[in-house]
Amino acid sequence: MPFKRTFRVHWVDTDVAGVMHFTNYFRYFEACEEEFYRSISLPFNDITAKFGITFPRVEAHCNFKAACRFNDSFDVIMQVREVAEKTITWDFKAILQGDGKLAAEGSIKCIAVNAKWKAVPLPHELVKVIQEKGQ
Amino acid sequence: MPFKRTFRVHWVDTDVAGVMHFTNYFRYFEACEEEFYRSISLPFNDITAKFGITFPRVEAHCNFKAACRFNDSFDVIMQVREVAEKTITWDFKAILQGDGKLAAEGSIKCIAVNAKWKAVPLPHELVKVIQEKGQ
Amino acid sequence: MPFKRTFRVHWVDTDVAGVMHFTNYFRYFEACEEEFYRSISLPFNDITAKFGITFPRVEAHCNFKAACRFNDSFDVIMQVREVAEKTITWDFKAILQGDGKLAAEGSIKCIAVNAKWKAVPLPHELVKVIQEKGQ
Amino acid sequence: MPFKRTFRVHWVDTDVAGVMHFTNYFRYFEACEEEFYRSISLPFNDITAKFGITFPRVEAHCNFKAACRFNDSFDVIMQVREVAEKTITWDFKAILQGDGKLAAEGSIKCIAVNAKWKAVPLPHELVKVIQEKGQ
Numbered sequence: 001m002p003f004k005r006t007f008r009v010h011w012v013d014t015d016v017a018g019v020m021h022f023t024n025y026f027r028y029f030e031a032c033e034e035e036f037y038r039s040i041s042l043p044f045n046d047i048t049a050k051f052g053i054t055f056p057r058v059e060a061h062c063n064f065k066a067a068c069r070f071n072d073s074f075d076v077i078m079q080v081r082e083v084a085e086k087t088i089t090w091d092f093k094a095i096l097q098g099d100g101k102l103a104a105e106g107s108i109k110c111i112a113v114n115a116k117w118k119a120v121p122l123p124h125e126l127v128k129v130i131q132e133k134g135q
Numbered sequence: 136m137p138f139k140r141t142f143r144v145h146w147v148d149t150d151v152a153g154v155m156h157f158t159n160y161f162r163y164f165e166a167c168e169e170e171f172y173r174s175i176s177l178p179f180n181d182i183t184a185k186f187g188i189t190f191p192r193v194e195a196h197c198n199f200k201a202a203c204r205f206n207d208s209f210d211v212i213m214q215v216r217e218v219a220e221k222t223i224t225w226d227f228k229a230i231l232q233g234d235g236k237l238a239a240e241g242s243i244k245c246i247a248v249n250a251k252w253k254a255v256p257l258p259h260e261l262v263k264v265i266q267e268k269g270q
Numbered sequence: 271m272p273f274k275r276t277f278r279v280h281w282v283d284t285d286v287a288g289v290m291h292f293t294n295y296f297r298y299f300e301a302c303e304e305e306f307y308r309s310i311s312l313p314f315n316d317i318t319a320k321f322g323i324t325f326p327r328v329e330a331h332c333n334f335k336a337a338c339r340f341n342d343s344f345d346v347i348m349q350v351r352e353v354a355e356k357t358i359t360w361d362f363k364a365i366l367q368g369d370g371k372l373a374a375e376g377s378i379k380c381i382a383v384n385a386k387w388k389a390v391p392l393p394h395e396l397v398k399v400i401q402e403k404g405q
Numbered sequence: 406m407p408f409k410r411t412f413r414v415h416w417v418d419t420d421v422a423g424v425m426h427f428t429n430y431f432r433y434f435e436a437c438e439e440e441f442y443r444s445i446s447l448p449f450n451d452i453t454a455k456f457g458i459t460f461p462r463v464e465a466h467c468n469f470k471a472a473c474r475f476n477d478s479f480d481v482i483m484q485v486r487e488v489a490e491k492t493i494t495w496d497f498k499a500i501l502q503g504d505g506k507l508a509a510e511g512s513i514k515c516i517a518v519n520a521k522w523k524a525v526p527l528p529h530e531l532v533k534v535i536q537e538k539g540q
Contacts, residue, residue, distance in 0.1 A: 010166050011179060012428065014421035016475050021417050022327045023293045023300075030293075031145050034206075043206045044146060057292045061331045067387070070421050071169075071178045117337070147293065149286035151340050156282050157462045158428045158435075165428075192427045196466045202522070205286050252472070280436050281449060301415050304476075313476045314416060341439075341448045 002079040003036045003134065006097070009072045019067035025104045026060055029092040032076040033108070040129050051123045055110040058087065062106030066096065073097045080134035083127055086119045087111045090134075137214040138171045138269065141232070144207045154202035160239045161195055164227040167211040168243070175264050186258045190245040193222065197241030201231065208232045215269035218262055221254045222246045225269075272349040273306045273404065276367070279342045289337035295374045296330055299362040302346040303378070310399050321393045325380040328357065332376030336366065343367045350404035353397055356389045357381045360404075407484040408441045408539065411502070414477045424472035430509045431465055434497040437481040438513070445534050456528045460515040463492065467511030471501065478502045485539035488532055491524045492516045495539075 007028045015021045037043050048054055068074055075095045082089040087109055094104040114120045148159045172178050183189055203209055210230045217224040223245050229238040249255045283294045307313050318324055338344055345365045352359040358380050364373040384390045412433045420426045442448050453459050473479055480500045487494040492514055499509040519525045 010162070010169060011420055012162050012165060012426050015416055016419035016421070016423045017324055017326065018421045019326070022330060023296045023417065026293045026296070027145070027147050030147060034145060038206070045205055054287055056287065056289070056337070057334055059331075059333050060292060061329075063329050064327055067326070071173070071180055146285055147291050150281055151284035151286070151288045152459055152461065153286045154461070157465060158282065158431045161428045161431070189422055191422065191424070191472070192469055194466075194468050195427060196464075198464050199462055202461070280432070280439060282432050282435060297415070297417050300417060304415060308476070315476055340450055341443070 001135075002077045003032070003039065004075050004077050005032045005035045006073055006075050007031065009068050009070050009074070011070055014070050019069055020072075022062070022064055025062055025064070025094055025106065026108070028076055028094065029062075029078070029090075029106065029108055032078050032092065033090060036078060036134065040133055042126070042129070047126070051126065052114055053112045053120060053123070055088075056113060056117070057108055058111045059089075059109040060106070061108075062092075062104050064104050066101045066103045068094070068096060068103050074103055078134075080130055081107060083122065083130060085121050088122065088130060136270075137212045138167070138174065139210050139212050140167045140170045141208055141210050142166065144203050144205050144209070146205055149205050154204055155207075157197070157199055160197055160199070160229055160241065161243070163209075163211055163229065164197075164213070164225075164241065164243055167213050167227065168225060171213060171269065175268055177261070177264070182261070186261065187249055188247045188255060188258070190223075191248055191252070192243055193246045194224075194244040195241065196243075197227075197239055199239050201236045201238045203229070203231065203238050209238055213269075215265055216242060218257065218265060220256050223257065223265060271405075272347045273302070273309065274345050274347050275302045275305045276343055276345050277301065279338050279340050279344070281340055284340050289339055290342075292332070292334055295332055295334070295364060295376065296378070298344075298346055298364065299332075299348070299360075299376065299378055302348050302362065303360060306348060306404065310403055312396070312399070317396070321396065322384055323382045323390060323393070325358075326383060326387075327378055328381045329359075329379040330376070331378075332362075332374055334374050336371045336373045338364070338366060338373050344373055348404075350400055351377060353392065353400060355391050358392065358400065406540075407482045408437070408444065409480050409482050410437045410440045411478055411480050412436065414473050414475050414479070416475055419475050424474055425477075427467070427469055430467055430469070430499055430511065431513070433481055433499065434467075434483070434495075434511065434513055437483050437497065438495060441483060441539065445538055447531070447534070452531070456531065457519055458517045458525060458528070460493075461518060461522070462513055463516045464494075464514040465511070466513075467497075467509055469509050471506045471508045473499070473501060473508050479508055483539075485535055486512060488527065488535060490526050493527065493535065
């Protein structure tokens with residue numbers, strides 16, 4: 001089942017065109033990802049403490065379909081697309097709560113690296129829980 | 136009674152020193168202010184629609200007392216300090232949830248301006264509800 | 271000839287991993303695009319004043335190849351990939367100045383919309399100057 | 406002689422009110438401070454490498470006087486106000502280039518801390534250069 005969290009457009013997220021600046025979708029996608037790891041009791045810093053890895057992003061993509069404006073609330077829906085040996089790719093949708101319009105859909109690909117920023121295989125324990133809870 | 140909302144430090148809020156960048160306290164103070172107006176059914180955009188005013192900030196101040204780090208949650212506590220003819224000054228505290236430490240305390244002073252950015256008196260109706268609910 | 275501007279990683283751009291947060295590449299790509307329009311004497315707001323259009327982004331993509339750290343300077347190199355009837359797609363590269371490493375490469379697709387956010391054809395005059403100066 | 410750097414309001418800096426969001430003044434003040442340290446060949450990370458200290462902010466203040474809008478360029482003028490045993494306080498002004506209007510004036514107080522975030526005296530060498538070049 002996809003993971004979902006609701007966010008709201010803050011004043012600081014908007015720009016002079018009156019809409020949420022496109023970079024903020026990526027901020028909220030990442031915030032949703034943080035919430036996912038928190039929901040499985042493994043916030044990013046615990047992953048680092050436990051497995052010695054961090055998750056730099058290697059690719060980000062988004063299509064922007066409809067504008068989000070100040071005070072709009074929207075759901076971010078997140079689902080694992082692919083777990084490879086060293087990478088995880090997440091799909092995201094941002095859905096406006098008022099009219100159910102798709103505001104944006106995108107993906108973020110993360111790679112597991114060790115303390116020296118060398119790519120390393122994902123820990124089995126993490127893969128297992130992501131495959132259980134993240135799709 | 137002071138108004139309170141809980142926030143969490145996101146990855147993007149941190150800097151290379153490992154702590155939340157100081158500008159983000161101001162972002163969360165403003166987010167709390169937005170929540171306050173929403174709680175009285177008057178989000179910023181409705182205030183503009185109803186009274187023809189917006190609230191640019193004329194002054195901001197903050198003392199930073201203790202670092203907030205990734206994944207920390209903190210309460211922002213907000214209380215009106217002064218309602219003058221054309222301005223509202225809010226006091227804010229950010230309190231870390233784990234140990235109850237005061238992370239930051241500051242204030243933001245807002246001025247009511249009309250569509251031409253001329254300072255105008257605060258609407259009585261708004262003053263009344265702020266004095267009832269904001270302190 | 272591609273358009274180039276140099277930027278520097280600010281403290282606020284970094285995160286707790288010690289590197290520039292990935293969303294900032296998109297901020298600098300857009301800053302470079304703003305500089306391009308300024309270089310042809312058509313900053314975004316003049317385009318709106320002159321042609322009645324703005325350029326919301328409909329798609330953004332980026333591969334992140336090497337980390338940028340605090341105080342690193344990097345060139346953003348920007349080149350038009352495609353000018354369609356209503357859209358412009360720009361390619362971007364971020365190249366670290368020290369070692370010439372490719373830090374990131376991506377693209378942003380913009381659509382011309384009128385004051386009602388309806389997609390409209392790009393003005394010929396703008397297409398001409400973009401084709402001359404943007405590639 | 407005060408230290409001066411010129412910045413420009415980017416699209417992402419603006420908000421739905423059409424002006425630069427107030428938090429960005431603090432971002433540009435800090436960017437100016439970074440440029441100052443770079444100008445004396447001591448960027449923040451070299452200060453950490455050489456003296457073992459970093460400079461968390463303990464206080465920030467700003468009065469916002471006039472709006473900066475997209476594409477406006479403004480000078481940030483920075484001058485040391487006080488160098489105490491463990492702290493440095495900087496004054497900042499943001500002056501719009503078009504009409505010379507004062508857009509904002511504020512101050513930021515920084516404290517020297519060691520790797521354990523314990524406040525420590527400022528290195529004499531640094532104090533000397535700041536007193537020479539920063540006022």
